[in-house]
Amino acid sequence: MLELDALTACLSAPACLVNQTTSGLIIGMLLFLVASGVTLIFGVLHVINFAHGSFYMLGAYFAFSAYQATGNYFLAAGAGAVGAAISGIVFERFIISRVYGQNVLMQLLVCYAFILIIDDLVKIVWGAEYLSMGIPAEFRLPPYRIAGGFVPPFYLFMVAMAVTIGLVSLYVVTKTRFGKIVRAAAHNAPMVSALGIRVNVYFALLFGLGCALAGVAGALAAPVRSLTPGMGLGILVESFIVTVIGGMGSIPGAFLAALLLGLTRSIGSVGFPLFVDGAMFMMMALVLIFRPTGLLGQGSLR
Amino acid sequence: MSLLREFRRDIAIAIVALLVLLAIGFGISSPWPRDFLTSIFAFGLLAMSLNLLIGYTGLVSFGHAAFFAFGGYAFGLLMQAPGFTGAFGSASIPVAFVAAVVATAVYSAIIGAICVRLTEIYFAFLTLAFQMFLYSVILSAVKITGGDQGLMGGIPRPPFLGIDLGDPHHRYAFCAVVFIVCVLIMRIVTESPFGYTLRMIRDNATRAAFLGVNVFRVKLICFIAAGSIAGVGGIILALFTSGAYPEWAFWAQSGEAIFMIMLGGLNVFVGPLLGAVALRILNDVVQMYTSHIDIVIGLVILFVVLGLRRGLLDFARDWLVERQQAKLAADARKGDER
Numbered sequence: 001m002l003e004l005d006a007l008t009a010c011l012s013a014p015a016c017l018v019n020q021t022t023s024g025l026i027i028g029m030l031l032f033l034v035a036s037g038v039t040l041i042f043g044v045l046h047v048i049n050f051a052h053g054s055f056y057m058l059g060a061y062f063a064f065s066a067y068q069a070t071g072n073y074f075l076a077a078g079a080g081a082v083g084a085a086i087s088g089i090v091f092e093r094f095i096i097s098r099v100y101g102q103n104v105l106m107q108l109l110v111c112y113a114f115i116l117i118i119d120d121l122v123k124i125v126w127g128a129e130y131l132s133m134g135i136p137a138e139f140r141l142p143p144y145r146i147a148g149g150f151v152p153p154f155y156l157f158m159v160a161m162a163v164t165i166g167l168v169s170l171y172v173v174t175k176t177r178f179g180k181i182v183r184a185a186a187h188n189a190p191m192v193s194a195l196g197i198r199v200n201v202y203f204a205l206l207f208g209l210g211c212a213l214a215g216v217a218g219a220l221a222a223p224v225r226s227l228t229p230g231m232g233l234g235i236l237v238e239s240f241i242v243t244v245i246g247g248m249g250s251i252p253g254a255f256l257a258a259l260l261l262g263l264t265r266s267i268g269s270v271g272f273p274l275f276v277d278g279a280m281f282m283m284m285a286l287v288l289i290f291r292p293t294g295l296l297g298q299g300s301l302r
Numbered sequence: 303m304s305l306l307r308e309f310r311r312d313i314a315i316a317i318v319a320l321l322v323l324l325a326i327g328f329g330i331s332s333p334w335p336r337d338f339l340t341s342i343f344a345f346g347l348l349a350m351s352l353n354l355l356i357g358y359t360g361l362v363s364f365g366h367a368a369f370f371a372f373g374g375y376a377f378g379l380l381m382q383a384p385g386f387t388g389a390f391g392s393a394s395i396p397v398a399f400v401a402a403v404v405a406t407a408v409y410s411a412i413i414g415a416i417c418v419r420l421t422e423i424y425f426a427f428l429t430l431a432f433q434m435f436l437y438s439v440i441l442s443a444v445k446i447t448g449g450d451q452g453l454m455g456g457i458p459r460p461p462f463l464g465i466d467l468g469d470p471h472h473r474y475a476f477c478a479v480v481f482i483v484c485v486l487i488m489r490i491v492t493e494s495p496f497g498y499t500l501r502m503i504r505d506n507a508t509r510a511a512f513l514g515v516n517v518f519r520v521k522l523i524c525f526i527a528a529g530s531i532a533g534v535g536g537i538i539l540a541l542f543t544s545g546a547y548p549e550w551a552f553w554a555q556s557g558e559a560i561f562m563i564m565l566g567g568l569n570v571f572v573g574p575l576l577g578a579v580a581l582r583i584l585n586d587v588v589q590m591y592t593s594h595i596d597i598v599i600g601l602v603i604l605f606v607v608l609g610l611r612r613g614l615l616d617f618a619r620d621w622l623v624e625r626q627q628a629k630l631a632a633d634a635r636k637g638d639e640r
Contacts, residue, residue: 112557113603116596
């Protein structure tokens, strides 16, 4: 099961190290975007959006269609984010806001229903086959060579985008008026609404923001992964692991945990290919046993 | 013996139910009712055992089908191993049955020990995560499990004690007996002092802890019991389909089980069973009209959850209680007038 020779050979060769690190980084960044949406929504609305993977999938499909229509990847990525945000707001207003504060069972069931419906709709609109977008025209450039390893320019763009978006959303939530209102409403919604602020609108916008993060992740993933109905679930489960390891409600924690998981995945695929999933779950179990609030989580939220 | 006396009513109902099931299975020559009921036995046990966690203990598990699949695969793998069937000969079915249930119990003890210390939301998605882990293990261990093809080649069914599970009638009767016994066990668990401890934990875990209940231990025992019974459901389905398939461990199977509970009713003992029957019939009916079953099922779920807000039997029970109370109130008014 353990391929130590391959692992040491890779770790001592700079070329392999660069390749594995970059692929680990992009896995980590996609996970970070999805997980930060989950963590943001949970931190404020106290619901776990089990349907978050569906918005990742919608982002990817919207970006795919927009790219085919316009041929411009940047527009396509924007379409993915906006499309996911709008679907998220609709989902929030009409479905999940009706089960706020109710027990987890109801939240789980409406998310399950939403996943079923969206997966089937995607099948109707785009077909059940695997779709592939390919590297967009803007990024069909020769890869950079770093220490013998190849780094495609698109990968650099992905990492830069993810880090920027992560920083911006952290800024929005902690520093802006919007963020302050949302956090105040999370703490005491009736009080905030008594001050003349339409709390529901802010909740819907925050939900939309969380879904936009998933949509961007989907749009960024579209060129490098194949699109299929049901693609959301895999990343959903991994992003849960990220939020558990990083600490619920903490965006920096999600970043750290996503990097950790991405690197485990990419380096693990060389050193212990059959045990990559196992290693991720072991990490999660260890965190839960020894530090249930997660690496950077605070308080007794468990 | 006191157990027998205390539960004599439930035992009598169980015996009557078993006789009815057997009469249906043997009286009707077409195989359809047998096949339908056998699948209800399997999925009914999945849903009812899940309700031990959700309805009685308040632990919303989103990964219960993992134990269902684990039981089915453990049983199938044991029966397919030539060494195992060689060593136990005609006793291999009962031995494999017990071994698979024990293995499922051990597996649920490991998962439960990690998960039950967490509160609601964490619990729900950790159980989901562990289920998806099992799913990916089943898919990737192609040499053992057959990967996405499932356990192929059939499960051998050597006769034991004059019971030949290769024969559809024998198999149906065997599954019916196993099912009724499991339901009876669950009934006894939920109506015993242990069952009331579960309800107390659901309603107020802190209070239970102050009263000296070891909440972690009680939850874990419940988790193991529920997992093992789900494993029995998996074994029934493995016997029925003569194989085991990775979809059993897929997350949608757990979602379906949760919906069965919700549809039938959380707070009535046989609610999940009714839900399993209703969902099965709904599936079959929708399938006749469209291939996009998921959209229809999704809309039905939204209607039940957001519209009715409770299951069918919960609805009926609430209606009965309301009527009784209205009658009592009317009687009281009449008394006042006099």
